[in-house]
Amino acid sequence: MHETLSGYRKYFNQIVGFFVIEDHILHTSQGLVDRAYIDELWDMALSKTIAALRTHSSYCSDPDLVLDLKNLIVLFADTLQAYGFPVTQLFDLLLEIQDQYRETLLKKWAGAFRNILDLDNYSPISVADEEQYEKLVGQFPFHDAELEKQPFPRKFPFSELVPRVYNQIKEFIYACLKFSEDLHLSSTEVDDMIRKSTNLLLTRTLSSCFQNAIRKKNIGLTELVQIIINTTHLERSCRFLEEFITNITNVLPETVHTTKLYGTATFKDGRHAAEEEIYTNLNQKIDQFLQLADYDWMAAEAPPKASDYLVDLIAFLRSTFAVFTHLPVSLAWEARAGEGRPDLRAG
Numbered sequence: 001m002h003e004t005l006s007g008y009r010k011y012f013n014q015i016v017g018f019f020v021i022e023d024h025i026l027h028t029s030q031g032l033v034d035r036a037y038i039d040e041l042w043d044m045a046l047s048k049t050i051a052a053l054r055t056h057s058s059y060c061s062d063p064d065l066v067l068d069l070k071n072l073i074v075l076f077a078d079t080l081q082a083y084g085f086p087v088t089q090l091f092d093l094l095l096e097i098q099d100q101y102r103e104t105l106l107k108k109w110a111g112a113f114r115n116i117l118d119l120d121n122y123s124p125i126s127v128a129d130e131e132q133y134e135k136l137v138g139q140f141p142f143h144d145a146e147l148e149k150q151p152f153p154r155k156f157p158f159s160e161l162v163p164r165v166y167n168q169i170k171e172f173i174y175a176c177l178k179f180s181e182d183l184h185l186s187s188t189e190v191d192d193m194i195r196k197s198t199n200l201l202l203t204r205t206l207s208s209c210f211q212n213a214i215r216k217k218n219i220g221l222t223e224l225v226q227i228i229i230n231t232t233h234l235e236r237s238c239r240f241l242e243e244f245i246t247n248i249t250n251v252l253p254e255t256v257h258t259t260k261l262y263g264t265a266t267f268k269d270g271r272h273a274a275e276e277e278i279y280t281n282l283n284q285k286i287d288q289f290l291q292l293a294d295y296d297w298m299a300a301e302a303p304p305k306a307s308d309y310l311v312d313l314i315a316f317l318r319s320t321f322a323v324f325t326h327l328p329v330s331l332a333w334e335a336r337a338g339e340g341r342p343d344l345r346a347g
Contacts, residue, residue, distance in 0.1 A: 054096065
């Protein structure tokens with residue numbers, strides 16, 4: 001039954017048909033059945049129905065099927081309630097199925113995020129004309145007065161990953177909202193459900209995808225720097241996601257019981273992981289240069305020309321620090337400053 005919607009539909013139709021007929025007999029016959037008998041039948045049927053739905057729904061891995069099942073259960077409950085049967089337990093069950101729905105959504109969006117990260121070119125977006133520019137700023141909340149003054153083609157600081165991830169988060173929020181429809185929940189309950197689900201998406205699903213992407217063996221310094229830039233802009237967009245949820249639920253974020261989004265922490269963690277990977281890669285590369293170097297560190301006199309190994313090392317460091325020019329100014333200066341391991345997290 002859990003594999004197809006038609007199986008659930010047939011199951012519900014049989015139950016509804018039985019109790020509609022019993023109700024008709026109750027109201028058209030004299031003493032053939034009584035209310036107590038039908039109520040007893042309903043209590044027994046309801047407990048078995050809930051047990052069956054709880055078992056079969058737990059095997060559903062398709063969020064669309066879970067959502068369709070929810071709509072069927074609501075229709076089933078509303079129909080039988082119209083005949084006077086108590087259905088509170090069915091709506092309680094839907095709150096359990098809501099957790100299952102959220103898990104299937106998280107798995108689906110994990111695949112979407114992995115796909116975005118795998119396909120991204122980790123290069124700043126370039127737009128050729130005003131139409132492309134307006135389209136992009138319509139997809140992602142970004143405003144830069146200096147960029148608007150520049151001639152085309154204009155280059156955004158972030159890559160395609162940023163607007164795509166941002167819009168996937170919004171799509172997830174819409175998907176969560178769909179399940180709450182017709183469940184007779186208050187605006188506050190819907191808002192709380194959406195925010196908690198979105199927090200799981202950010203702190204568990206998206207965070208894990210970023211961490212895995214950062215630790216790939218073939219990822220380069222340029223890509224890591226772009227990830228730092230991308231996560232910085234995604235972090236700044238979190239307030240717009242807050243506004244987006246508020247506009248949907250009409251629950252102000254200042255409300256006492258409103259759950260806050262943890263997006264800022266998620267993107268900071270991703271940025272810090274990228275910084276750590278940069279430190280590790282730099283240290284390993286420098287160690288490799290020095291281990292290969294045939295250089296007399298204890299020479300009494302300076303050699304007539306610089307060691308080729310040290311020349312190569314300096315060239316590598318110059319090209320490396322050139323990559324940091326794409327970082328926000330504060331981060332770039334911190335990367336250049338000091339001896340040993342710089343701390344990009346300062347400030």
